[in-house]
Amino acid sequence: MKTAFIMQKEIRESILTPKGFLWYILTSVILSVLSYLFLTNRELSLLDQGTMLYMIMNFITALGVLMGLVLGADAFAGEIERGTLEALFLSPVKRREIAAGKLCAVLTNWGIIFAISLPYLYIVGKGGQNLLPGILYLGVLGTLLSLIFSAFSMGLSARIKSMKNSLIISFFIFLLAGAPIFLSAALRRTWFGRIFDLLNPFADAVNTFDSVVIDSQGLSYQTGRVAIICIYTLLCIWFLKRSAAKVQM
Amino acid sequence: MKKTILTLSMIFFATMLNYTYAAASGRITISINPPSVQAKMGDRITYTGTITNNSGKPVTNLITYISLANVTQGKEAPMDLEDWSANKAIRVDTIAPHGTYMGKWPMRLIDSGGYVAYITVVDKNNNIPVISMMSHLDIKRVLRLNPNNVLPVAIGEPILIGAVFVFISFKRRPGVR
Numbered sequence: 014m015k016t017a018f019i020m021q022k023e024i025r026e027s028i029l030t031p032k033g034f035l036w037y038i039l040t041s042v043i044l045s046v047l048s049y050l051f052l053t054n055r056e057l058s059l060l061d062q063g064t065m066l067y068m069i070m071n072f073i074t075a076l077g078v079l080m081g082l083v084l085g086a087d088a089f090a091g092e093i094e095r096g097t098l099e100a101l102f103l104s105p106v107k108r109r110e111i112a113a114g115k116l117c118a119v120l121t122n123w124g125i126i127f128a129i130s131l132p133y134l135y136i137v138g139k140g141g142q143n144l145l146p147g148i149l150y151l152g153v154l155g156t157l158l159s160l161i162f163s164a165f166s167m168g169l170s171a172r173i174k175s176m177k178n179s180l181i182i183s184f185f186i187f188l189l190a191g192a193p194i195f196l197s198a199a200l201r202r203t204w205f206g207r208i209f210d211l212l213n214p215f216a217d218a219v220n221t222f223d224s225v226v227i228d229s230q231g232l233s234y235q236t237g238r239v240a241i242i243c244i245y246t247l248l249c250i251w252f253l254k255r256s257a258a259k260v261q262m
Numbered sequence: 263m264k265k266t267i268l269t270l271s272m273i274f275f276a277t278m279l280n281y282t283y284a285a286a287s288g289r290i291t292i293s294i295n296p297p298s299v300q301a302k303m304g305d306r307i308t309y310t311g312t313i314t315n316n317s318g319k320p321v322t323n324l325i326t327y328i329s330l331a332n333v334t335q336g337k338e339a340p341m342d343l344e345d346w347s348a349n350k351a352i353r354v355d356t357i358a359p360h361g362t363y364m365g366k367w368p369m370r371l372i373d374s375g376g377y378v379a380y381i382t383v384v385d386k387n388n389n390i391p392v393i394s395m396m397s398h399l400d401i402k403r404v405l406r407l408n409p410n411n412v413l414p415v416a417i418g419e420p421i422l423i424g425a426v427f428v429f430i431s432f433k434r435r436p437g438v439r
Contacts, residue, residue: 031434034427041423045416052412061304061372129423132415139411141304 015106019114024121027084040076040126044133047072051137062141067226069137070151071219073130074158075191077123078215081159082183084122085166088115089260090176098260112171112257116164116250123159127152147226154218154239157246161214162187164249168256190215211238214245289317290357292326292383294394302402303374309367311381311394315357325384327351328367330399334375346372374403 027033051065092098101111131148138144165186170179193201193209193216200206210216217238224230295310309328315321327350330341343350352365365381377399383392 029430031427031431034423034430038420038423038427041420045420049412049416061370064372129419132419136412136415 015110016113016117019106019111020117020121023115023118027087028118028122028125036080037125037129041129043076044069044073044130048133048137061227062138063143063227066134066138066141066144066147067222069130069133070147070222070226073126073134073151074155074215074218074222077126077155077159078162078190079187080122080126081119081163082166082187083180084119085115085163086170086176086180086183088112088119088167088170089257090170090174090179093174094176108257108260109254112167112253115167116160116253119163119167120156120159123156127155143226143229147222150221150225150235154221154242157242158214158218161242161245161249162190164246164253168249168253171253171256171260174260189213193219211241214242217241289388290315290321290324290383290385290392292381292392292394294379294381294397296397297395298398298400300400300402301371303371303404305371305401307369307371307399309369309379309381309397311365311367313354313357313363313365313383315359315361318359320356320358320361321385321387322356323386324354324357324363325351326354326365326381327384328369328379328381330377330379332373332375332377334377337375341377343369346370371399371401374401376400 047069051069089098092101102108106114130151134144134148134151138147162183166179166183169182170176173179173182190213193206193213201210210220221235221238224234291314293312293314295312299307301307311326311328313324313326328343330343330346332339332341346369350367354363354365357363367381378396379399380396381394385392
């Protein structure tokens with residue numbers, strides 16, 4: 014109940030505000046440009062529809078993770094810097110509940126991004142292969158990735174107590190996680206690339222999307238990667254719980 | 263005199279090369295099937311390569327792969343098959359004497375134009391790779407994208423979210439209840 018109260022407070026303060034809504038307008042504009050280019054540009058429209066769907070799914074996931082990181086970095090450090098955390102600590106709410114409420118608000122943000130992206134996914138993937146499984150996997154894995162990165166960023170924000178620093182570290186982690194996108198296919202096939210791909214939750218999600226949407230592979234092919242993402246989710250929630258319990262003014 | 267020696271040497275080397283090629287291709291032969299394909303963008307086709315060991319001894323450690331070259335006028339270039347095919351190279355451990363091996367290369371047709379596909383077999387015991395005949399692939403362009411389907415969403419959704427944004431801004435204005 015208290016968690017729900019904190020969640021509502023967070024949603025009111027950071028999502029249902031004109032500034033917060035600007036994010037969604039920008040998200041929508043970017044997705045509009047991207048899907049319009051995919052479908053009408055001469056070169057891009059030559060891509061297979063499955064590939065288009067896969068690319069837009071990666072983009073939506075990265076966007077959700079990025080926004081989760083920013084909201085997570087603000088969760089504790091931002092409140093400390095604004096001097097509002099003290100009032101929150103004085104209320105009869107446990108720190109664990111505060112952290113859970115803030116995490117649920119970040120998940121709501123991901124939910125809104127996912128909802129915004131649905132019409133775009135539909136128009137890009139309509140008539141192509143594996144649209145429905147793709148949306149399903151994006152919903153599940155996007156939620157888990159959002160949990161992983163925002164819980165980590167929140168835990169960091171509680172420990173470092175500086176929004177700027179926790180944001181910079183979170184961005185570095187995000188870039189590291191996104192590194193497979195910058196690596197060539199040949200490098201990713203080396204032993205280092207394979208291990209890095211396997212241990213990196215972002216790469217696991219991207220490879221799962223590839224496997225489901227482009228290669229039409231079933232759930233049995235995805236279990237290993239999904240299990241790794243689940244382990245990361247539990248680890249990051251545990252990290253957040255520990256960090257929230259230790260947070261001091 | 264020099265010209266004569268040079269010409270004779272070239273004829274000699276060409277003969278040797280031809281002989282070696284014949285020997286190599288005599289031991290292993292490769293065929294590609296289907297010999298020609300007409301399809302449209304987005305279709306999935308499968309090329310089958312049949313490697314035959316014509317000798318009385320087993321052949322081992324062969325590498326076989328498919329190549330695709332764009333032969334459309336003005337676009338002539340070898341293609342990177344990463345987006346076209348999931349299975350580019352196949353390693354064949356052994357083919358028994360007078361035996362055959364069948365390799366399959368499923369392919370998703372990404373771009374329109376005229377192409378040729380051919381399969382190469384590399385045998386590390388021979389210096390010359392064995393190459394199949396070329397299979398002609400003609401891919402027709404598909405205009406599956408109707409901009410009218412995308413425009414209502416691409417324009418409508420940002421406007422809709424913008425309207426909600428304006429509504430929230432108005433509601434949050436001081437003095438508005």
